[in-house]
Amino acid sequence: MLVGTIKNKLNCGLHALGTGTNNCAFEIKLINGIYAIKRGTLIADADDFDKDYMLDLIQQGTAIPLIEAIGFIDDSADDTIQTTQSGVEIKANLGRYKFTLEYKKGEYFNKAMSSLDSFGAFDILIVDEAGNWLMTENLAGVSKGFKCGMFSAMKTKLNDGSVSTSKSIQFQLLDRAEWDDRLVWFSATETGFSPVDADGLNDILISYNAEPSDTDTTIIIDVVSAADNTTALAGLATANFLVNVDDVVTATTWVESATIPGRYTGTLAALATNEVVDVQLWDATVTPQTNAILVGDVGYQSNKLTATVV
Secondary structure, X not given: OOHHHHOOOOOOOOOOOOOOOOOOOOOOOOEEEEEEEEOXXXXXXXXXXXXXXXXXXXXOOOEEEEOOOOEEEEOOOOOEEEEOOOOOEEEEEOOOOEEEEEEOOOHHHHHHHHOOOEEOOEEEEEEEOOOOEEEEEOOOOOEEOEEEEEEEEOOOEOOOOOOOOEEEEEEEEOOHHHHHOOOEEEOHHHHOOOHHHOOOOEEEEEEEOOOOOOOOOEEEEEEEEOOOOOOEOOOXXXXXXXXXXXXXXXXXXXXXXXXXXOEEEEEOOOOOOOOEEEEEEOEXXXXXXXXXXXXXXXXXXXXXXXXXXX
């Protein structure tokens, strides 16, 4: 915009929005959770905002769902009002929005929340119990999450005999105007999917059933949930794995055991002593390639299992 048209120019409240009520009113329901998304992520008008869109963001590590909270508290600060000597009141400072969400999803989920503790790492999409999405838009009119400052995992509240164990997150939104002036909502009836339809990534632990040895042409691994070290991830195919030998991608054909779910045998070229073999989940069909895969609508990410051939 030309400098001559904006220099020393203020709004002065002359461009107020219309307050008429001849419309279909949107009302925010009880907040049910959030999606913490990578700072700066934009949701363009041309994007198809559906479950597949959100699953793609989750697989890329761009979106982290923290949904189905059991409790919500609005901890937002009040505005600071100054009273002059003559009794005139002036709004001196705007309180920032701050919210607490409480979850009861087990200790591994609690550890995952603690790993997100940060400042300025995320933008926040907020969802309510009706499945509506709340977000904001930048000055160019492009939808985005609310800019988040503090994102803090609170201490675990232990079972005291009357209340069960739970853990909360508390987060503060940095820009008051993003909510007050530029709030955007996506109605559940318009998106066609619920925020709870897209779960977060499940951590997977890959381990060797037997350490690789010299001249071996097979490796045997077990693939289970890292949260309980028991629940098997069955039904995977060759395309779901990446094998490197001495940092070189090595063609390997994988077959799951017919009797032990989550146990896979990989066939590859003969190994030699002191070679280093790495195995992990992998999806080569996305850009960038990632160690997170989708099996149906459920996402999984694994450790990188490393062993030196003996």
